[in-house]
Amino acid sequence: MISYVYYPGCVAQESGKELDNATKFVAKKLDINLIPMPEASCCGGGVIDGFDENLKLFINGRTLALAEKTGFDILTVCNTCTLTLSEVNEELINNKGLLDKTNEYLAKIGLRYEGRVKIKHILYAIRDDIGFDNLKKKIANSLRGVSIAPFYGCHILRPSSVVKFDDVENPQGFEELIGALGGEPLSYVRRTKCCGFQTILINETTSTSLAGNAILEAQEKKADVMVTPCPLCHLSLDTYQTVAAKSINKKLSLPIMHLPQLIGVALGGSYAEMGFSRHNISLRPVMAKIKQNRF
Amino acid sequence: MEFKVRSYRFNPEIDDKPYYKEYIVQDFPGMTVLNALMKIKAETDGTLSFRRSCRSAICGSCAMKINGISKLACKTQVSSEIEKFGMIKSNPLFNMPVVRDLIVDQEIFFDKIKKIKPYLLGQRDNEEYHRFHVLREGEKIAQPVYHKSEFQNLTGNDDAPNCILCECCYSECGGVVGNKNYLGPAALAKLYRYSEDPRDNDKNGSRLVNGSQPEGIWDCIHCQACEEFCPKGISPVKAITKLHEKAIKNSITFSKGAKHIISIAKSIGETGRLDEVKVAADTGGIAGLINDLPMAFGAGLKGKIPPIRLKLIKDMDDIRLAYKELDLEEK
């Protein structure tokens, strides 16, 4: 059994609760021990340095120090959390001045950070720590013939000086995982583009047109489902899909899964266990297709 | 080694629509993509059009999409592209109209650079002294001398001034894809560079105020593509983030974007979490909330509406202390 400190991030604990549930389901099936960290704070949603750079260091330095105390690495399920924690980690490891300053604050709350924690997104934790072979052994539902569009989003790939999981110009980790699950990864251009979430409340049309065009491309290429490793992308792609359709003036209806939901389904998870009823776009058609495949 | 170049071709004067043309090229050691294109132009097809000048990654002319990513052709090795993609696929830069083949119309890009006033504003106090005049007998030219060590102080940072205006960032920018009027990374990195320049005499904060208008600093979608694909190692997105911080610290908070970040900071300061409902309400005001109501109801019916009152994280006092230490409590 492998253990991680689990950092679900805010959305997975609020509107995206189904992601948290699916992650726990997958962890159980794959013998992953998720150590909860109820003290952990929000990472700042990728924008908190625009308010105060040091605040980003302090609150995330605290999260890293809390994790370090347990002796395990952090497991994330959100791109933006992954990037923010990794950024702060790099800064603290490479800049002694910043580390000292952060540790001064941490000392006051009885913590200290040495720079020993690694941040792993579940996508790459499965590839690197669990292994596709082990994953394959646990498959209970066949995804044969299901066309799955991987939507990487941004912060799991860029900047590659900080998040170093994959080749930023031509990433393959997501496709490999889909392949290992028995599905058919769809190739399309916008798989590594932005979903626009960061400005969804600031400039809705800009933001949703990005999500809309990505959905449209996958839909035109006959995807059965789009999958994302990030709950923020999921909000743009699923929750706002109706708005996105309007902003690009096209008909859109593509179900969007969180990555752990896709893995969960392959490992035998049901419609209810994956919390699909919480989605905006119905998962029934793709689930019906998967069911037909019953071994 | 022989390899394939598949290039976008379009001459609006004779072609109805764009097409791709393939060329087989023989490489030589250290061959760049620009070398390959120049070889094609010299030996196979003189009509293939592209911009180039310095051939050493300094003039910024030869930017184009190479295997889907905006790069300087003169800085990109053929061998590494072939290794990864098996061929060279060349396309014009994105987000700008095509003039011909790999050449784009740069006017929109430079208009946006001009918009941020890429020069020092205002008058210096001793302006009279510096004005051009015929030198009097024995008078020396008065010119400020800056030492290299002062460079960073002079320009506010050490990377944005290195921009070669190649447009790679602009071509990759998701913000521009979504909104053609968005100023984009290069112009905003320049805005930051001037706003930090101590020689700039922007007395009333006009740079930050103008930059905070729609289509300015708050329209960045944080996709990180500008930093990732800048061939000179500049990070426009970090410059934009610094502008955000500077605007908020100077109380220039009329924009939705500033309200958004302040609300997130407030929410974390109060609960340790990002309160989705509150942040939505604060950012858009009442209008924003009404605007998002159909969405919220749609999500609500499916049980997806976030909890109205959030539980505080454990040891919330730690976070409060961080705000206190950084003197952020009032904001």
Ligand code: FES
């Ligand atoms: S030719 Fe000058 S940058 Fe490539």
